[in-house]
Amino acid sequence: MANKKDKPTNTISRIKQIRKKQISSEALVDGIFKGDKTILAKAITLLESTKAEHFEKANAVVEKCLSKPNSSIRIGITGVPGVGKSTFIEVLGKTLTALDKKVAVLAVDPSSSLSKGSILGDKTRMEMLAKDPKAFIRPSPSRESLGGVAQKTRESIILCEAAGYDVILVETVGVGQSEIMVHSMVDFFLLLKLSGAGDELQGIKRGIMEMADAIAINKADGKNLERAELAKVEFSRALHLYPPKENGWVPKVMSCSAIENTGIVEIWDMIQECISQNRDNGYFEGNRKKQSKNWFLQTVDEHLKQYFHKQKFFKTIQDEMLKAIAENKISPFYAAKTLLERVTKELK
Amino acid sequence: MANKKDKPTNTISRIKQIRKKQISSEALVDGIFKGDKTILAKAITLLESTKAEHFEKANAVVEKCLSKPNSSIRIGITGVPGVGKSTFIEVLGKTLTALDKKVAVLAVDPSSSLSKGSILGDKTRMEMLAKDPKAFIRPSPSRESLGGVAQKTRESIILCEAAGYDVILVETVGVGQSEIMVHSMVDFFLLLKLSGAGDELQGIKRGIMEMADAIAINKADGKNLERAELAKVEFSRALHLYPPKENGWVPKVMSCSAIENTGIVEIWDMIQECISQNRDNGYFEGNRKKQSKNWFLQTVDEHLKQYFHKQKFFKTIQDEMLKAIAENKISPFYAAKTLLERVTKELK
Incomplete structure (x- = not known):
């Protein structure tokens, strides 16, 4: 019992120590490369700092991390509030860690500076995943502009990848420009939808449907099942209105239930299929280069x-x-x- | 007979004289205000010139023209090649001149510098309208960039308005960025469509449907009539997917046949209804100010x-x-x- 009590206390005091201490950029990079979550978090905090003296140091860390090869996959996930994003991400995250993948969850939420983090601000929303040693969760940086938030998130992705995370999930809210930002930093863009009563296509933001590599109709469970199947048909038809994607990938429409954990593995398989196709035809690498440029x-x-x-x-x-x-x-x-x-x- | 022969020769030699002569900006403005088409054309040529010495003079003319009050309506018209834009514009133009309106037709065609004017380059395409004393037709300026073309077109609008043209029709090709440019310089944006066999919505460019204040399904004649009605239903449904317009105007879908001259007056009435509504609620003036800004x-x-x-x-x-x-x-x-x-x- 005494042992069990000691351990968390030790960890907490260690974290407190690290937080206080000024660590050199070399030590930060070293910690990140070793996969130390506390150091990773500290480095991201440094990135997000607006102090001039932190800027050069943060950049030194980013540059070291950039040079470390990795084979990560970056997935953007969007959907309007109420679509069940947190539950979906938690279940997908747990599915991935069960497959022995390390998963990082980041967020781009331009409203977070006002609401102090409307998404991912509260880690209890993803309690299971937050406790998972193979997962790292980070709320949206609180900066004034969306451009600032996006820049910091993009650099955080680099750090997470250097820390060995295989899959980076970037969550955003389906309410505007933030989707375009997230789309321009990921390899795969997933749009979560609900099967509504009546008009399934209501509330589609201009351009977001076109950006999606797949649409997942969430909450396809219980009484919703039939409606979800109908919504699948409607969305598939709507996707056909858009010109084909540059990489030859035909956007998929799938249904799932994050709460019942159905359809999630299938979505992951589909994402892998797309990534593998993009890697084979050179689109993956070319797209990342184009994004950086x-x-x-x-x-x-x-x-x-x-x-x-x-x-x-x-x-x-x-x-x-x-x-x-x-x-x-x-x-x-x-x-x-x-x-x-x-x-x-x-x-x- | 001799008289008839003399007249065109006199006109031609007068035009040649005016073309050669260096006219002061005051004389240009004077001619424009009097509605002299030859002077108007000369002033637009000056605008389009890339010579530095023409720049200040052209700007002096534009500024004088800007200050002259008018109550013109600017209408953008787009549609993919083959939709029958020229015939539509010619018939609409003739309808307007018959209503004693003066009509100017301008074009924004970024391809014109390569193809030497794929739209409006050949005035014979609108022979009837070109001969109409109440109409003025001007092909797209041949400049290298779309931005340049758009700037010159926008300034040409000002000159045409000062010359007393009541309706300015700005034609563009439905193939990309040029729609956005034209949309940002007009009061009303009309999208011409065809009722195709099969999928009516094929080939819609991203964002163009959302910009339209109305869609006119052209060539609704003969065997096409039934298909055109079906297309109307499909497009009306598609338009409902977009969020409502800022000004409260609900985009209309109409059908017409430029060749049989059916539905054209109805489209003009609908445009007037929209403009009048926008004038009443202040959107018209506000939008023009916003566009300039x-x-x-x-x-x-x-x-x-x-x-x-x-x-x-x-x-x-x-x-x-x-x-x-x-x-x-x-x-x-x-x-x-x-x-x-x-x-x-x-x-x-």
């Missing part, structure tokens, strides 16, 4: 904009131009040219 | 990018970064930061 180019554009917007008089001149445009005094194109000319004059 | 902000961003990309070493450093990213040596975010730091150092 796009993140770079987008970030450059974002930085350029910020750089200019911070210049002296930028806002004053911009407001002046906007006023003239609203009063039909100047064409938007000439106004843009004037703004740039006046701001770059300041730069010289 | 967006054109300005987009153009600013575009100019900023160009400004940076022209800086010394930009391309060299960017290529260096892209290589490091492809080799997993650097995170895309850190690479972006490095690029900006090195380039702005050059600026100082």
Whole structure:
């Protein structure tokens, strides 16, 4: 009994010690490579820090982690609130750890900075998985912009992969731009849906259906079974309206019940089939390269904009131009040219 | 007989004279305000010129034209090749001139610089309308980028409005980004469709259905009539999948036959209904202001990018970064930061 009591106390004090201590980037990388969850969490916290002195260190860690080869699979999972995402992820996660896979769960939730983590903020939502030694769960970073959240999540994926996680599940809420962000950092994009009463297609956000590699109709159990089968037909038909995917993959529609644990293994098999097909035809590697390139180019554009917007008089001149445009005094194109000319004059 | 022969010769020599002569911006504005088609065409040519000395003059003309009040309606018309756009526009145009409206037809065709005008390039396609004194037809500007084409078209709209044209029809091809451009410069967006054999929804480009204020199923004549009615039902159902429009307008699906001139007046009535509703609830004015503002902000961003990309070493450093990213040596975010730091150092 005494032993059992001692152990958690020791662990807690060890965690507290690690949290307090300033660890070098080398020690962080070492801990991550060894698969130490506490160190991994600490490194991610460092990534998420807004302090300038943490920035260089975090980048050193990311670069070391980037260079470590791995064969992970990144899966994005989205769906509107109420679709049963947490239960689905927990059951899928447990299925994977039972197959001896290490699973990391990350989240992209732009609302988390306001609500202090509406998804994954509460680990008790995935209690079983959180206790699993083969699983690592991390809530959404609380930063002001979606771009910031996405950047940190993308870098966290790199760290988790270096820590030996085989499958990275990135959860997001089905309410807007966050899907596009998540889609641009994963190898497979899964959309969770419910078989509703009546119009099955209600509430589809523009573009999200097209991004999905598969749609899983959750809560296909009990009285819902028949409706779920109907929804499958409806969604399959809807998916056919979109042009074929670049990689030749035909999006699948499946049904499952996370609560009854039915259909989950089948979904995992289907994901593996897609990944294996993409690896064989070179799409997998090419897509990852393209994603990295796009993140770079987008970030450059974002930085350029910020750089200019911070210049002296930028806002004053911009407001002046906007006023003239609203009063039909100047064409938007000439106004843009004037703004740039006046701001770059300041730069010289 | 002699008189009849003399007249066109006189007109032609007058046009030739005007073409050759360098006209001041005041004279151009004067001609436009008087509704002189030759002067209007000349001013648009000036707008489209890439010569630096034409730029200031063109802008002076645009600014004068912007300040002239008008109550024009701008209608975007799109549809894939073969849908019968030219015939539709010609018949709609003739319907409008018969109602004593002055009609201008412009085009946004990004392919025109290659194909030398695949749409509207050949005025004989709309022979009847081209001869109509109340109509003005202008092919797509031949510039290298879609952005350039769109900018010139948008400024041409301003000139046509100042010349007294009541309805501006902007034609585009249903093959990509050009729809988004046209949508962002018009008050009403009409999508032309055909009732195909079989799957009516095939070939819908992502996002275009959502942008439409109405879908007109053309060639609803003869043996096609029944299929067109079926297509109407299918499209109405598809439109219901999208979230309601900001302005409360419920997109309509109508059928017509440009060749038999059926359904065209009904479409015009429906457009007027939408415009009138939008004018009443303030959406019309608000949307135009928003469009101008967006054109300005987009153009600013575009100019900023160009400004940076022209800086010394930009391309060299960017290529260096892209290589490091492809080799997993650097995170895309850190690479972006490095690029900006090195380039702005050059600026100082």
